[in-house]
Amino acid sequence: xxxxxxxxxxxxxxxxxxxxWFWLIKGKSTQAQTNEITIxxxxxxxxxxxxxxKQTKLVLNFIREDASPCSEYVLFDQLSIHEQLPLxxxxxxxxxxxxxxxxxxxxxxxxxxxxxxxNSN
Amino acid sequence: xxxxxxxPESARHVYFEAALIIIALVDLGAALxxxxxxxxxxxxKRLIGLQAKTARRVDAEGNEKDxxxxxxxxxxxxxxxxxxxIPVDGVLTEGHSxxxxxxxxxxxxxxxxxxxxxxxxxTINKTGGFLMKATKVGKDTMLSQIIQLVQQAQSTKPPIxxxxxxxxxxxxxxxxxxxxxxxxxWFNVGFSAGFILVTSMTVLxxxxxCALGLAAPISVMVGMGKAAEYGVLIRxxxxxxxxxxxxxxILDKTGxxxxxxxxxxxxxxxxxxxxxxxxxxxxxIEQASEHPLAQAIVEHAKKHAIELxxxxxxxxxxxxxxxxxxDGKTILLGNQRLMTEHQLSVNELLTQSNELASLGQTxxxxxxxxxxxxxxxxxxxxxxxxxxxxxxxxxLGIHVVMITGDNQKTAHAVAKQVGIQEVFxxxxxEYKADHVKKLQSKHTVIGMVGDGINDAPxxxxxxxxxxxxxxxxxxxxxxxxTLISNSLQGVLNAIAVSKATLYNIKQNLFGAFIYxxxxxxxxxxxxxxxxxxxxxxxxxxxxxxxxxxxxxxxANRLRFFKVKGQKP
Numbered sequence: 001x002x003x004x005x006x007x008x009x010x011x012x013x014x015x016x017x018x019x020x021w022f023w024l025i026k027g028k029s030t031q032a033q034t035n036e037i038t039i040x041x042x043x044x045x046x047x048x049x050x051x052x053x054k055q056t057k058l059v060l061n062f063i064r065e066d067a068s069p070c071s072e073y074v075l076f077d078q079l080s081i082h083e084q085l086p087l088x089x090x091x092x093x094x095x096x097x098x099x100x101x102x103x104x105x106x107x108x109x110x111x112x113x114x115x116x117x118x119n120s121n
Numbered sequence: 122x123x124x125x126x127x128x129p130e131s132a133r134h135v136y137f138e139a140a141l142i143i144i145a146l147v148d149l150g151a152a153l154x155x156x157x158x159x160x161x162x163x164x165x166k167r168l169i170g171l172q173a174k175t176a177r178r179v180d181a182e183g184n185e186k187d188x189x190x191x192x193x194x195x196x197x198x199x200x201x202x203x204x205x206x207i208p209v210d211g212v213l214t215e216g217h218s219x220x221x222x223x224x225x226x227x228x229x230x231x232x233x234x235x236x237x238x239x240x241x242x243x244t245i246n247k248t249g250g251f252l253m254k255a256t257k258v259g260k261d262t263m264l265s266q267i268i269q270l271v272q273q274a275q276s277t278k279p280p281i282x283x284x285x286x287x288x289x290x291x292x293x294x295x296x297x298x299x300x301x302x303x304x305x306x307w308f309n310v311g312f313s314a315g316f317i318l319v320t321s322m323t324v325l326x327x328x329x330x331c332a333l334g335l336a337a338p339i340s341v342m343v344g345m346g347k348a349a350e351y352g353v354l355i356r357x358x359x360x361x362x363x364x365x366x367x368x369x370x371i372l373d374k375t376g377x378x379x380x381x382x383x384x385x386x387x388x389x390x391x392x393x394x395x396x397x398x399x400x401x402x403x404x405x406i407e408q409a410s411e412h413p414l415a416q417a418i419v420e421h422a423k424k425h426a427i428e429l430x431x432x433x434x435x436x437x438x439x440x441x442x443x444x445x446x447x448d449g450k451t452i453l454l455g456n457q458r459l460m461t462e463h464q465l466s467v468n469e470l471l472t473q474s475n476e477l478a479s480l481g482q483t484x485x486x487x488x489x490x491x492x493x494x495x496x497x498x499x500x501x502x503x504x505x506x507x508x509x510x511x512x513x514x515x516x517l518g519i520h521v522v523m524i525t526g527d528n529q530k531t532a533h534a535v536a537k538q539v540g541i542q543e544v545f546x547x548x549x550x551e552y553k554a555d556h557v558k559k560l561q562s563k564h565t566v567i568g569m570v571g572d573g574i575n576d577a578p579x580x581x582x583x584x585x586x587x588x589x590x591x592x593x594x595x596x597x598x599x600x601x602x603t604l605i606s607n608s609l610q611g612v613l614n615a616i617a618v619s620k621a622t623l624y625n626i627k628q629n630l631f632g633a634f635i636y637x638x639x640x641x642x643x644x645x646x647x648x649x650x651x652x653x654x655x656x657x658x659x660x661x662x663x664x665x666x667x668x669x670x671x672x673x674x675x676a677n678r679l680r681f682f683k684v685k686g687q688k689p
Contacts, residue, residue, distance in 0.1 A: 004308070004309065007305075008308075011301050011305045012305075014301050015301050015302075018298055019294065021294075022294035069151065069154055072158075080273060082272070082276025082277075107334075108334070110290060110334055111289065111330055111334055113290075
């Protein structure tokens with residue numbers, strides 16, 4: 001009986017942790033100090049995945065170290081940007097005339113996810 | 122296994138072979154997927170491959186030297202020899218030739234080019250050698266613009282993909298939760314630790330977010346490239362989907378159904394005058410006018426080597442015509458109203474004038490020194506393939522409507538010739554968009570085809586705007602789809618490719634949804650209590666690898682799509 005309660009409790013806790021991890025916790029935001037920031041594509045994630053900036057022009061240096069075909073493209077849907085990321089090479093994406101707002105960036109399938117937050121000065 | 126006693130006896134099986142085979146299968150699937158995905162961008166690679174590598178530059182002293190195209194500057198003079206690719210966009214300055222532009226327009230017939238005609242980089246010079254002046258180089262050439270547009274469009278998604286996108290966002294955590302729920306259920310039912318481990322792991326292995334996420338983007342990528350091969354540039358996924366759902370298509374008359382280049386088609390003289398005299402005065406007076414019909418008369422006079430005279434006291438009367446003094450004679454050229462206003466009777470020519478109008482031609486009366494001398498009929502010829510294309514559109518169940526600023530008589534005559542029943546005539550440019558709006562309230566998906574600046578608001582208002590031919594930049598900016606060729610066949614090509622792409626996306630989405638909705642419950646063991654079926658994790662690994670590979674392979678089938686009777 002104890003083992004059943006223990007197992008179910010651990011499983012329920014696991015479900016709660018999954019919900020918190022995927023839906024409730026927002027990743028730590030990285031403040032872009034200059035107008036240039038490097039984003040690594042590695043192990044299924046963008047690092048950093050949340051970037052906050054006040055710049056209206058931003059240079060994003062993507063370095064793709066993840067060989068998975070899923071990570072081959074990065075898409076900024078709201079900015080109509082779609083760039084192929086070469087493996088183990090730096091790829092610059094220049095964003096200009098950025099207006100305050102939240103811009104999602106994802107891989108082609110929406111599995112790798114990141115967010116660029118532009119705050120007004 | 123180290124310390125096997127730490128886990129229950131029923132969970133001591135090591136599964137080394139399963140782990141190995143699963144990793145091998147997933148890696149094999151990924152490798153095959155990378156290979157197949159490489160093929161999806163073949164259309165773009167082919168477009169890039171069209172670019173010429175070198176050009177023969179002629180310097181100020183007349184010396185010629187082969188240089189890489191990267192070194193070319195605007196205003197460089199280049200020599201293009203027969204059989205060579207035109208290196209960059211430019212204007213023909215010396216000589217003439219016929220050019221194969223099929224790689225850009227999809228039109229198989231070579232186009233004759235003479236001095237001052239526009240040339241496009243990467244098209245092929247068929248016959249004569251000539252000199253050209255570069256006007257656009259590097260990223261500004263038409264081919265580079267096409268490549269950029271297609272690359273950008275390939276990343277967009279049609280509305281149909283929205284469901285898959287929202288599911289993808291929740292997919293991974295949902296599958297993790299399902300694996301835990303599977304474990305909870307089997308544990309509480311009383312199954313062994315080994316069974317619980319196998320079912321939970323199989324759920325994680327079989328779930329394939331890739332198939333779902335790839336379903337639309339991969340087909341869009343191939344479809345956009347395929348469309349570009351047919352000279353159809355689709356701006357985004359929404360345009361692609363809407364083009365496949367068209368119910369009504371509005372065609373602008375001038376430049377879309379007709380050639381947009383009026384020409385003199387008939388001359389009728391009264392007894393006292395001959396054609397040469399008529400053409401002399403008509404050509405002379407129209408030199409001063411900027412009206413497209415005037416240009417047609419001047420061109421016609423020049424073609425017949427008629428010497429034109431100086432025009433004095435030129436006066437254009439809006440809605441009627443022109444009057445001026447030439448060689449001391451008073452010349453009137455215009456419609457019946459102009460003649461009536463000047464107390465001139467056109468009764469003698471009225472029957473013929475009405476006949477010409479009923480054929481879609483514009484008859485213009487000419488009077489010399491208060492005497493009606495004849496009629497010059499100008500018409501904008503209908504493009505050779507307009508009638509066939511309209512018939513095919515109607516066969517597809519699309520209601521075709523014509524819109525024009527022309528008078529009712531001419532508009533209906535042209536519509537009759539091409540088989541269109543519904544016509545909006547005498548529509549001022551600013552009201553074209555209103556007519557689109559009106560139709561949108563009656564029909565579901567409205568397309569609009571036009572080429573001019575005046576069509577831009579209507580193109581933007583329509584659900585799918587098609588800018589046809591070398592349309593103006595404003596028209597192209599406002600349109601969802603740009604047809605490089607100047608033919609209505611381009612609309613048919615766009616519809617055919619978009620329908621094929623949408624069908625392909627639907628197949629992919631259906632496959633991906635079905636795979637996951639059937640595969641995950643089976644992996645969780647729902648069939649075990651009924652028929653004793655439990656999925657082996659290795660088979661789950663194979664199914665997972667195969668599912669995304671199937672999606673990519675199915676999308677690749679689009680590369681072999683052909684529009685009936687058309688060559689890409």
